[in-house]
Amino acid sequence: MSDGCCGPAAVEIEPFTSASSTGNGGERSAPPVVVIGAGPVGLAAAAHLAERGLGFLILEAGRHAGASIAQWGHVRTFSPWRYNVDAAARRLLTAEGWTEPDPDWLPTGAELIEDYLTPLATHPAIAPHLRFGATVSAISRQSHDRVRSTGRQDDPFVIRLADGEEIHARAIIDASGTWNTPNVLGANGLPAHGESDAARFVDHALPDVLGTDRATYEGRHTLVIGAGHSAATTLLALAQLQDTPVTWAIRAGGAERTYGGGAADALPERGALGTRLRTLVEDGRITLLTSFFTHTVTTTDAGVTVTGRTPGGEQSITADRIVAATGYRPDHSIASELRLDLDPVLGSTRALAPLIDPNHHSCGTVPAHGEAELAHPEAGYYAVGVKSYGRAPTFLMATGYEQVRSVVAALAGDLDAAREVHLELPETGVCSSGLAEAQEAKEARVGLAIGIGGGLLATPLPLVTVGGDDGGCCG
Template identity: 75%
Template sequence: MNSGCCGPAAPAEQTAQTVQTVPAVRDEQAGRAVRARAVDPRLDALPVAVIGAGPAGLAAAAHLAARGLDFLLLEAGPRVGASIARWGHVRTFSPWKYDIDAAARRLLEATGWNAPDPDWLPTGAELVERYLAPLAAHPAIAPQLRLNARVTGISRTGFDRVRTTGREQAPFLVRLADGGEITARAVIDASGTWATPNALGACGLPAHGEAEAEAAGFVDHALPDVLGADRATYAGRHTLVVGAGHSAATTLLALAALAGDVPQTRITWAIRAGSAARAYGGGAADALPARGALGTRLRELVETGRVTLLTGFFTHSVTVDGGAVTVVGRDPSGNEQKVAADRIVAATGYRPDHSIASELRLDLDAVLGSTRALAPLIDPNHHSCGTVPAHGADELAHPEPGYYAVGVKSYGRAPTFLMATGYEQVRSVVAAIAGDWEAARDVRLELPETGVCSSSLAEAQEARVGLATGVGGGLSAAPLPLAGVGAAGNEGGCCG
């Protein structure tokens, strides 16, 4: 993934929700977006290249297949949903009925596929096994899927970024790590952010010593399998978790469960904020009950002393002394806090890597790394995941017509992405590539607020499986933490 991939829309029966619609004729605000232009007719014989076979990439493939458009689906990993499989032990905070794209559902149901229990909160592994793998095996998609096909660069055939005349008539050139090249009429980049985690350092730069090989051996990034494959690494040891998002919360809950079995296990949680109130979220009032339960349980762990919370902790340096690692936090006033631990979990979020598109003409927001038109709609300084307005091809377009980054990568460094948002993005983008601008601009999105409804759904699941244990989707959890999926672990973020 980072593929990191994400939570859902709120249930239709809930009354407290944000509903955003965009009519076919857009107003002046939309006019300020960078407009995509129709693909030149001479390129129609070429396929659309879709990069990444996670939820957004496979949904794009389903929409392209439904419209009869030729495509190639390129996945860097050895299987579809390869990034999600990395957090397969984590349970999402959104039930199945909001985790399945509409076009993908239609394709699958036509082959006799039985949808999972709509009210079940799937783990990452279940998301892959019950949905993504069957979708990838569908005869409309399987022949166009290439695994172990890592993209290393995208350009225009015969054109670097500077050359203009005739540019829009030139096919895209997609270069692969094995040296192969593909020409395409358009590119949908759903490669995610899982491979590019943020630094541990609080200023966005690596902490002093963080990049050294010796220190790196003590650092794990978001969502280790604390109760499963990685149990021996954490049992009976002192772990420092850095970050204030859902990935951090998920790991903290798992570590607390481990400490119940192995009392010598110690847990310290460090955040930059002066309070953890934002990390605790909406509690029982959350529109996604499992997400609310996550914050409620975390608060209990801190208040009972099972987790030691350090606020105002700005990671500055990491040093190794034998079998332990010392992390120093230094705030803007120069005050220091010091923690000696056995392991560090850096749940500090992810950022997009636009280097593969460096020869394309991108219009990126200077702060978030999303498109300039999308940035004000998703700015985490002003929006939670439930208040992001509907958006589609217009807001995702670059000066390079025919190239779109979608899914969690489209949000850049904003930690407010939800899976349902990605599905609506790709629906709109594929409509635009097909030249159906009426459908492309008729964007509709229903998203949950972070503090609105009852916890009956989470309670029902707990009755069936104990608490969720595995650990919830900081990208997208089971008997323990339920977490969200999506922007895994961006500090201060609201949605997984």
């Protein structure tokens, strides 16, 4: 594949029909476009590839579609179904008789898997090209390390799996996400002293506090570290448990950013979440520690002690459990032999960084972008979805869907379509749904929503976004 002035040239590709670049009879077939990850954005990429007749293979490390989403299946998203279904995926599914969920409903992660990702993964246009339990350990170019240039773009990518198998690819769409690379507790980006030794006391964002993990937390003192929506969601759930002390530690000098604007917040449900949290802090149900910079974690007979540096000197808090709601970061190590141009701050592409900078954007104000902003010097490799955002917490599924539509159009040689990027979001964005009233009305008609742990909710279920300051899960 060669590039013209403005993107990859059109290439005729036969549909891919086997799991490697060599057929059973020894005849080589055209290398496929390899998609890494069978989450919402990875499967959306597959849907667009299928529509355009490009050969593809999806490699998913988990045992089912949406394996990472299953880890927060008990949590309801901020964005309703209308923003959670990719257009190409909708067309494929509808042709097979799929009934689309109520567009105004706010699905849980479990509902997202059951009602959308599983039907899509089992669709006849996708299922034959999807491999589970396939963990990618490294990517390179055939016969080329990162330094060698001669003939580089004429050779396929080599994808090495954890079991040693190697697969050739004409292009790579990396939608592997960031769920498996959470940020550390240390306030300076390095692991806190003793953090690894205390790992058995630490859970990462969004444990199922009121469901399967209830026995782990009820009656035990929990320290939540982090200031984003995932932290707020966990704090609100912990506050519902009886005889369960809760401490909340943040680096900021106050929690106003987490509280949001309350009734004046442009994002109503975010404001409601912050208002509930503020009330719990002011009532003393949750103990808030501000300007707390985690430095050391030690285990004792009494539990786990976290020592932080504060303006007044060191401060220590001893708890039974820690929830590290400190966000996520991308792992680019599998592509270390590729030529990537990463922004030094966010870890996204340099072209994308100013469009998603959380100092200037919320997830609802990120402009549409596509192949041009996602391209690296290594032609044909694209990180998409939440991984493409690096450490920026402003990602939404709808944004990822437009990314892969543009990328696939470019791979198909349809450069006009690749350049024409659009993103339709409400004026306030979908970081928060703005549909709380509609949700409550529906629940009044059909009964309380099934929420955390599959139990009936006595209070509204906290909602989370893809981002938030902690790089939360779900949009």
